Amino acid sequence: MNDYKKIAELTNLIGMVQARYVYAIDDGDFYDWPTFFVDDCFYQITSADNFAQGLEAGLMWLDSKAMLHDRILSLLEANVYERHSYRHILGQPHISSIEDGEVESETSFMVARITREGPTDLFATGRYVDRYKVTESDAKIMKRIVVLDSSYIDTLLGFPL
Amino acid sequence: MATLEETEAKRPTWSTEDGASRVPYWIFQRQDILEAENRKLFHGPVWNFLCLEAELREAGDFVAVSAGETPVIVTRDKDGELYAFENRCAHRGSLLALEDRGNVKDFTCVYHAWTHSLQGDLIGVAFKDGIKGCGGIADDFKMENQGPRKMRVSVLHGLVFGSFDENVDDIEDYLGEAVLERIERVLGGRKPVVLGRFTQILPNNWKLYVENTKDSYHASILHTFFTTFELNRLSQKGGIIVNDTGGCHVSYSCVDHGETLDDDQKNAYKDENIRSDSDLSLTDMSLLASFKEYDDDITLQILSVFPNFVLQQIQNSIAVRTVLPKGTDSMHLKWTYIGFEDDTPEQRKMRLKLSNLIGPGGYVSMEDGCIGNFVQRGTKGAPDERAVLAMGGHSIETGTDRITEAAIRGFWTEYRGRMGL
Numbered sequence: 001m002n003d004y005k006k007i008a009e010l011t012n013l014i015g016m017v018q019a020r021y022v023y024a025i026d027d028g029d030f031y032d033w034p035t036f037f038v039d040d041c042f043y044q045i046t047s048a049d050n051f052a053q054g055l056e057a058g059l060m061w062l063d064s065k066a067m068l069h070d071r072i073l074s075l076l077e078a079n080v081y082e083r084h085s086y087r088h089i090l091g092q093p094h095i096s097s098i099e100d101g102e103v104e105s106e107t108s109f110m111v112a113r114i115t116r117e118g119p120t121d122l123f124a125t126g127r128y129v130d131r132y133k134v135t136e137s138d139a140k141i142m143k144r145i146v147v148l149d150s151s152y153i154d155t156l157l158g159f160p161l
Numbered sequence: 162m163a164t165l166e167e168t169e170a171k172r173p174t175w176s177t178e179d180g181a182s183r184v185p186y187w188i189f190q191r192q193d194i195l196e197a198e199n200r201k202l203f204h205g206p207v208w209n210f211l212c213l214e215a216e217l218r219e220a221g222d223f224v225a226v227s228a229g230e231t232p233v234i235v236t237r238d239k240d241g242e243l244y245a246f247e248n249r250c251a252h253r254g255s256l257l258a259l260e261d262r263g264n265v266k267d268f269t270c271v272y273h274a275w276t277h278s279l280q281g282d283l284i285g286v287a288f289k290d291g292i293k294g295c296g297g298i299a300d301d302f303k304m305e306n307q308g309p310r311k312m313r314v315s316v317l318h319g320l321v322f323g324s325f326d327e328n329v330d331d332i333e334d335y336l337g338e339a340v341l342e343r344i345e346r347v348l349g350g351r352k353p354v355v356l357g358r359f360t361q362i363l364p365n366n367w368k369l370y371v372e373n374t375k376d377s378y379h380a381s382i383l384h385t386f387f388t389t390f391e392l393n394r395l396s397q398k399g400g401i402i403v404n405d406t407g408g409c410h411v412s413y414s415c416v417d418h419g420e421t422l423d424d425d426q427k428n429a430y431k432d433e434n435i436r437s438d439s440d441l442s443l444t445d446m447s448l449l450a451s452f453k454e455y456d457d458d459i460t461l462q463i464l465s466v467f468p469n470f471v472l473q474q475i476q477n478s479i480a481v482r483t484v485l486p487k488g489t490d491s492m493h494l495k496w497t498y499i500g501f502e503d504d505t506p507e508q509r510k511m512r513l514k515l516s517n518l519i520g521p522g523g524y525v526s527m528e529d530g531c532i533g534n535f536v537q538r539g540t541k542g543a544p545d546e547r548a549v550l551a552m553g554g555h556s557i558e559t560g561t562d563r564i565t566e567a568a569i570r571g572f573w574t575e576y577r578g579r580m581g582l
Contacts, residue, residue, distance in 0.1 A: 045522070046357065047357075047358075047359060049261075049358070050357045050358065050359075055355060055356060055357040055358070056356055056357065056509070056513055057356040057357025057498040057513055057516055058357070058513070058516070059359060059520050059521060059522045060517060060522055061513045061514060061516060061517055062517065063514070064445050064447075066444040066445035067444075067445045067447075067448060069444055069445075070443045070444050070445055070448065073441065073443075073444075074386055074441075074524055077441055078385045078386050078389050078441060078524075079385065079386060079524065079527055079528065080383060080385060080528050080531075081527060081528065081531055082531060082535075117538075151358065151359060151360055152360045152361075152362055152493070153359060153360065153361055153362065153521045154361075154362045154521070155361055155362060155363045155364065155521055155530035155531060155534070156521060156522070156527055156530055156531055157520075157521045157522030157527075158522060158527060
């Protein structure tokens with residue numbers, strides 16, 4: 001029963017953190033995105049095929065909070081692209097491991113992309129494979145691997161998932 | 162219904178005088194052009210990039226790829242040789258391979274179990290002699306007369322190319338010495354390993370992406386990430402190589418040790434009002450950390466092979482790209498990110514970090530993924546208008562200047578010749 005309570009609490013906590021994460025990307029301030037991570041975090045976007053085969057490369061491969069910040073900085077200040085936005089829909093986090101204040105979880109996502117001259121399109125589906133650093137009232141991402149279900153990616157993966 | 166010739170006769174032509182300096186926009190729009198490309202280019206005497214030799218190590222290994230829009234299987238047979246043939250059953254045309262890669266002893270079609278060898282020969286027909294004297298295939302059927310079409314295969318520094326035309330020039334002659342040397346520079350004598358594979362879907366004609374890869378003029382203008390961090394400026398040392406036939410090219414730039422950039426050069430971008438001189442700086446510069454991999458000072462080399470292959474070296478980010486048409490206004494860009502067997506963990510990490518520059522979300526490549534669609538949409542109502550390719554004059558010559566469209570003109574020169582346009 002304790003286990004159930006513990007898992008329910010963590011599911012709730014991580015679910016809340018992820019709801020804020022999605023809000024930051026879809027509706028809030030992009031510069032808040034890095035604040036969900038610890039300083040020496042790892043963030044990668046890859047495909048299910050690469051992930052299953054143990055291939056290391058990513059569409060984004062960032063290994064510090066500062067690099068996440070730079071990603072947003074570059075997108076907002078340097079890069080050139082057509083106006084677009086995302087709408088994330090997340091599933092419930094599945095807690096797969098609990099150990100010394102570190103929790104591993106997986107969460108399914110669907111992301112629609114809205115472009116200037118197009119309808120709302122289904123852009124990406126997949127799962128977050130995460131490791132969180134958990135404290136009493138917060139959880140920070142130590143490692144997030146965004147595993148896309150398909151290896152085919154529509155052009156322009158600008159903003160993070 | 163009008164024949165193809167009749168339809169073509171009614172359509173606007175591409176004036177000979179235009180050469181490669183003016184390109185009509187219908188070339189990116191017409192279905193009959195795409196069909197002719199499949200016939201004359203991808204099935205003609207050109208070399209299609211297929212895969213890396215490193216992807217076919219053991220006998221029985223195969224990959225399923227495409228030559229233009231045609232699905233192709235590449236294999237390593239028990240004799241150690243590589244073979245390539247259409248991914249199409251000899252019987253009723255179903256795909257033979259239904260996975261991207263694997264290891265098999267033969268290819269047996271799922272539809273009626275016709276079996277093909279690793280070299281693409283038809284070697285078995287299910288119930289060929291019928292059952293208990295009933296059924297079976299016609300007496301005059303000969304297995305050796307059937308089979309998917311085979312490709313001639315050439316391996317060059319670990320790159321596997323295939324051609325449906327036996328009479329294609331040898332790959333060395335096809336590329337020319339200067340381009341050949343630049344492939345050797347990146348891959349010669351090395352053992353590549355695949356670090357990852359991604360397919361980017363671009364909503365534009367495949368030739369618009371090919372033009373982009375050969376366009377050294379745009380690089381430091383469109384890609385503000387590069388210029389902001391002074392990775393690539395046209396005023397840097399560099400140049401382009403165009404082979405004799407025009408369709409293969411190399412664009413390169415060298416590390417600038419700070420001595421060669423004078424104030425005039427520094428101010429050039431400001432004067433042109435190009436968004437390049439900002440105070441922007443990265444917080445974590447390890448993104449761009451690199452190690453010395455080559456004997457020369459070349460930090461960026463983009464190399465293309467006619468019609469649709471790119472080998473990229475952006476510092477230590479090495480990748481191959483294949484440009485595959487999917488209809489007239491869509492294409493797939495197949496990326497294979499490469500490392501080498503003898504990479505140290507630190508070197509491998511630098512390659513992975515530098516790969517943030519490339520792919521569908523790359524700091525540099527993201528604009529290349531969008532610009533073709535801007536052209537496709539911009540020219541929608543203007544099929545008979547023409548693009549201007551006059552930077553650097555009208556020639557397709559090799560030179561040390563990158564403010565030129567010579568390599569794009571080279572592509573169109575070879576394209577027009579092979580297409581008979």
